[in-house]
């Protein structure tokens with residue numbers, strides 16, 4: 001959705017833009033291409049490998065690019081090193097990159113047999129092994145049910161507990177075997193994707209970090225600047241939608257019918273009344289784009 005991102009994010013060619021999820025640097029490069037020589041890009045990623053590879057890709061832009069290995073929940077703190085207080089726009093393209101899933105041996109994918117890890121930031125203590133081997137059954141059910149939206153959550157959590165009694169679940173292959181034994185071959189891929197996604201969301205505390213980051217973005221973006229978010233999960237999209245709704249509201253409803261609603265000054269105006277989704281061509285070319293939803297808001 002590069003074209004749609006640029007259309008919704010860029011309001012000036014000499015602005016300072018933040019790509020809060022740098023990944024391979026594709027969006028960052030497209031943004032830089034549209035800016036003039038005064039325009040700058042600050043790229044964040046929690047994964048130091050993403051910072052390294054995007055750094056290679058963007059090195060031709062010299063000092064117009066600053067890359068910071070930081071979680072986007074600390075957006076404002078990340079901007080203190082480059083000495084920036086206000087930015088013209090912030091982009092979030094959530095989740096993991098194809099590189100992290102397919103090549104980086106980070107234990108995100110059920111398609112390869114790797115150490116069960118799933119940390120975007122390798123210096124954090126909690127990893128997928130800890131979640132799968134130490135969380136109690138009830139918590140595992142909740143994670144698989146709510147973050148994975150998987151209807152066999154109870155049976156899968158039970159099966160994990162059963163295997164755990166005999167041996168530690170250390171690899172993505174072992175976890176995949178447990179899930180497959182419950183769901184059978186017919187729903188195999190969908191259930192595996194849901195369970196792996198659920199554990200990844202827990203390991204990286206993705207929903208809470210998104211909420212914090214959106215608040216920081218609202219405070220950091222200049223007047224008429226934009227916040228653009230591409231999400232791939234209904235819970236993420238709900239957080240974005242709700243945050244934009246709250247920040248664009250002109251009243252806070254009163255709890256009592258005799259007390260009038262409180263008037264407030266909204267900080268945002270919602271640009272996309274409905275989420276923008278990828279074109280049929282993009283969906284056909286890139287299966288991962290199928291669940292993408294893009295929302296944009298403007299600072300008032």
Ligand SMILES: C[S@@+](CC[C@H](N)C(=O)[O-])C[C@H]1O[C@@H](n2cnc3c(N)ncnc32)[C@H](O)[C@@H]1O
Nearest residue numbers: 021023024025026027045046047071072093097
């Ligand atoms: C879908 S990829 C972004 C791809 C990128 N737009 C591109 O054009 O290549 C998401 C990236 O965001 C990073 N990420 C996810 N959550 C993060 C967080 N809380 N803080 C910083 N980076 C995060 C991941 O490490 C990953 O590299």
